Structure formats: C-alpha cells, structure tokens
Amino acid sequence: MNCDVCQQKDATVFLTQIVGGKMQKVNLCEACSKEKGVNDPTGFALADLLHGMGAAQDIDRTAGGLKCPVCGFTQGDFKKTGRLGCSACYDVFSEGLESILKNMHKGSEHVGKAPEGFVKTRRFDARIKNLQTNLDSAVKAEEYEKAADLRDQIRRIETGQEV
Numbered sequence: 001m002n003c004d005v006c007q008q009k010d011a012t013v014f015l016t017q018i019v020g021g022k023m024q025k026v027n028l029c030e031a032c033s034k035e036k037g038v039n040d041p042t043g044f045a046l047a048d049l050l051h052g053m054g055a056a057q058d059i060d061r062t063a064g065g066l067k068c069p070v071c072g073f074t075q076g077d078f079k080k081t082g083r084l085g086c087s088a089c090y091d092v093f094s095e096g097l098e099s100i101l102k103n104m105h106k107g108s109e110h111v112g113k114a115p116e117g118f119v120k121t122r123r124f125d126a127r128i129k130n131l132q133t134n135l136d137s138a139v140k141a142e143e144y145e146k147a148a149d150l151r152d153q154i155r156r157i158e159t160g161q162e163v
Helices: 030-036 046-051 056-063 075-081 087-092 094-104 116-140 144-159
Strands: 013-019 022-028
Touching: 022 030, 087 094, 116 144
Parallel strands: none
Antiparallel strands: 013 022
C-alpha cells in the first residue's frame, strides 16, 4: 500500500479518524509521517488534529484562560501537545474535554476490559442497586403497591428466578 502523500513509498503508519459516522483513513510512509510530526509525540498535536473536526473550539469556548492549579498546565499547552499535565487537569478542563472525548470515543467514561463473569456481576449489582433506589423512593412517597412489586422483583432476581 503506497503513502497517500508522496504516492511513492510503502505506507507504514496508518491513521484512522471517524468524523460524523464516516471513517477516514490516511496511510503514510515513515518519511511523510515524520514530516507531519506523527512519529514525534511532542510534534504531533492531538488538538490540532481535532481542530479540523471542530472539537478544539469546545476547549477554547469553555476553558477560557483556565490554568491547572496543580501542574500549571494551560489550554494553550493542551492545544500544543494534545496531552494534559496531570490528573487534576481533567477536572479543570472537564467541560471542554467532555465533548472532545465523546467525539473521539464511544463515551467519556473508561470501562476497560474485564472478564465476562465480572461484567455480569457488575451489571447484576447495578440492577439490584437501581431497583433498591426505586424501592426506597416508592416507600418514601408512600406508594406501597409499587414498593411491593419492586421488592418482589429484587427477590426474584436474587434467587435467580428472573434474569
């Protein structure tokens, strides 16, 4: 597969970007990728890439002149490097980062990989917790029939009668 820029050398760097549900692929040879700063982590600015998608403007609008009190990182630093300085930066720049992460990924919460049994247990626990919260609300609102239904549903799930 040839490089999309020079059309001469074999591509060794493959970039994929999904914008508006459409996938765009760029294949670069090593020389062109270095020229574009893709192989150099300090030269390749994620924010500059996102700027073409319109996501970097979200940081501009929401971050204003914010500066991280822990590491001193600014929005300009983020735009320059495409990285954040520390974990506190996620809180400081959270409003603008939310939309950028949603554009880049399926969501803004990292779920990682987990064994299937653990995932099922986590879903089970979340479902029980949600039902228990609804049960507590129903009791407080004196909706006793609804509360009884929720209590019975929790018991069926815990005994394995309902999946």
